[in-house]
Amino acid sequence: MTLPDGYRLTRLDDDSRLREVIALDAWAFPTEVAFDELLRLEQPLPWGRVWGVEHGGSAPGLAAMYGAYALSAYPVPGAETACGWLTWVGVHPGHRRRGLLREMIAHHFADCLERGEAISGLTAAEAAIYGRFGYGMAAPQVSLTIPRGAALRPIAGSAALAVEMHEWDAARHGPVVARLHRAYARVPEGIGRPGWASWETPELRRAQDQDPPALRQGLEAQRLLLITNAAGEPRGYARFRRKSAWNRDVADGTVQVRDAVALDAAAAHRLWSVLLDLDLMARIEAGPLPVDDPILSLLVDARAAMPTTRDLQWIRILDLPRALAGRRYAAPADVVLEVTDALIPANAGRWRVRVDASGRAEVARSEDPAELRLDIRELGAAHLGTVSLAALAQAGLVDVADGSHAALARAATAWSWPIAAGGSWVF
Numbered sequence: 265m266t267l268p269d270g271y272r273l274t275r276l277d278d279d280s281r282l283r284e285v286i287a288l289d290a291w292a293f294p295t296e297v298a299f300d301e302l303l304r305l306e307q308p309l310p311w312g313r314v315w316g317v318e319h320g321g322s323a324p325g326l327a328a329m330y331g332a333y334a335l336s337a338y339p340v341p342g343a344e345t346a347c348g349w350l351t352w353v354g355v356h357p358g359h360r361r362r363g364l365l366r367e368m369i370a371h372h373f374a375d376c377l378e379r380g381e382a383i384s385g386l387t388a389a390e391a392a393i394y395g396r397f398g399y400g401m402a403a404p405q406v407s408l409t410i411p412r413g414a415a416l417r418p419i420a421g422s423a424a425l426a427v428e429m430h431e432w433d434a435a436r437h438g439p440v441v442a443r444l445h446r447a448y449a450r451v452p453e454g455i456g457r458p459g460w461a462s463w464e465t466p467e468l469r470r471a472q473d474q475d476p477p478a479l480r481q482g483l484e485a486q487r488l489l490l491i492t493n494a495a496g497e498p499r500g501y502a503r504f505r506r507k508s509a510w511n512r513d514v515a516d517g518t519v520q521v522r523d524a525v526a527l528d529a530a531a532a533h534r535l536w537s538v539l540l541d542l543d544l545m546a547r548i549e550a551g552p553l554p555v556d557d558p559i560l561s562l563l564v565d566a567r568a569a570m571p572t573t574r575d576l577q578w579i580r581i582l583d584l585p586r587a588l589a590g591r592r593y594a595a596p597a598d599v600v601l602e603v604t605d606a607l608i609p610a611n612a613g614r615w616r617v618r619v620d621a622s623g624r625a626e627v628a629r630s631e632d633p634a635e636l637r638l639d640i641r642e643l644g645a646a647h648l649g650t651v652s653l654a655a656l657a658q659a660g661l662v663d664v665a666d667g668s669h670a671a672l673a674r675a676a677t678a679w680s681w682p683i684a685a686g687g688s689w690v691f
């Protein structure tokens with residue numbers, strides 16, 4: 265990598281640099297939380313995979329940084345894969361637009377490839393930043409503001425489930441919540457949702473479990489709703505907070521749902537029935553939710569929940585043959601792709617992707633004429649099965665060779681997945 269003169273990259277191995285890292289982060293992401301308070305929080309910094317860009321000059325210090333979470337079981341369609349999750353990206357405002365991010369990205373890609381991570385993912389602070397580096401928007405999210413008392417379609421078995429409500433206790437509830445959250449991504453316990461990353465590393469778990477007053481933004485302490493079956497087994501949970509408000513003596517409170525996860529339809533119905541009927545509340549805010557979350561089908565009037573969609577997760581394919589062979593496909597296909605990749609030349613060129621009846625792909629270099637031409641960014645966008653290659657072709661981002669429209673239809677079907685990619689948290 266070639267940083268501008270006067271800058272050098274350093275690996276940050278432990279929290280001896282915590283003060284500098286948090287100070288830089290607070291320059292990049294302005295916060296009302298006091299510096300000393302920030303230092304006391306559980307910060308999920310992946311030490312050893314945190315990289316700082318140091319500068320000399322009159323006031324030497326950290327000019328930029330990034331980190332990467334080593335997700336070893338990131339869910340892709342029909343499988344789990346190693347993914348280097350880009351995070352903690354920040355450039356001090358006094359050092360921006362000098363190419364530091366571009367150089368950190370090049371370093372991140374090389375580091376992931378060395379570690380055998382065929383894809384990288386991220387959630388973006390701003391949607392316009394990462395497309396230029398070959399990240400494609402692969403998992404959208406929806407957020408809802410549901411009126412209190414909104415009607416749900418009836419689901420058999422819901423009323424028989426038991427409801428427990430607790431004040432959040434990380435030691436007691438953290439493991440149950442982490443288990444249900446993890447199970448939800450997997451078949452047959454859960455639905456098998458691509459993108460549903462779990463809190464794999466100890467730092468991520470500790471940060472997830474905390475509920476410090478500094479991060480409550482005027483809401484109450486976190487509470488837990490647990491749904492259990494007749495055998496006493498947890499089947500779903502929601503973590504939520506309420507904020508009381510009054511509008512000319514009429515109760516106007518808000519419930520903020522941090523996440524709501526259920527392993528079956530009856531548990532989802534029971535969970536939301538409780539959340540939608542808390543006294544003194546007027547609305548329930550929820551999101552990020554997957555765009556096909558059960559609540560959208562359960563609501564009789566989903567429009568009244570004012571669904572708003574936007575990007576959640578972006579995927580960058582780093583090692584094309586390994587990444588494409590590392591997921592499953594919804595239907596057989598045999599297609600020749602011609603791929604451009606300005607940053608990782610090894611991915612560029614023509615590839616034949618053959619998907620067999622079991623949904624497994626063989627990916628090999630090809631001399632045959634290309635049927636679909638696309639950039640690595642579009643392949644990343646389609647990787648979780650939710651963004652359609654046909655829709656990208658309609659937008660002119662996948663170029664279809666003359667006479668290859670049937671190939672596009674087959675590829676778009678194969679790359680699709682029955683469950684929408686999504687997640688419950690931003691990291």
Ligand SMILES: CC(=O)SCCNC(=O)CCNC(=O)[C@H](O)C(C)(C)COP(=O)(O)OP(=O)(O)OC[C@H]1O[C@@H](n2cnc3c(N)ncnc32)[C@H](O)[C@@H]1OP(=O)(O)O
Pocket residue numbers: 292293350351352353354355356359360361362363364365366367386387388389390392393396
């Ligand atoms: C995965 C995550 O962690 S997301 C968090 C990202 N961090 C933030 O948003 C915090 C506040 N912002 C910052 O720290 C910085 O402005 C960053 C990280 C967004 C950009 O860092 P810089 O070092 O200024 O970027 P750099 O100079 O390498 O620019 C690379 C390219 O991205 C473009 N770019 C940079 N920031 C943005 C932006 N916010 N929106 C659109 N384009 C951008 C530049 O114009 C440049 O484009 P070019 O290659 O066409 O010339």
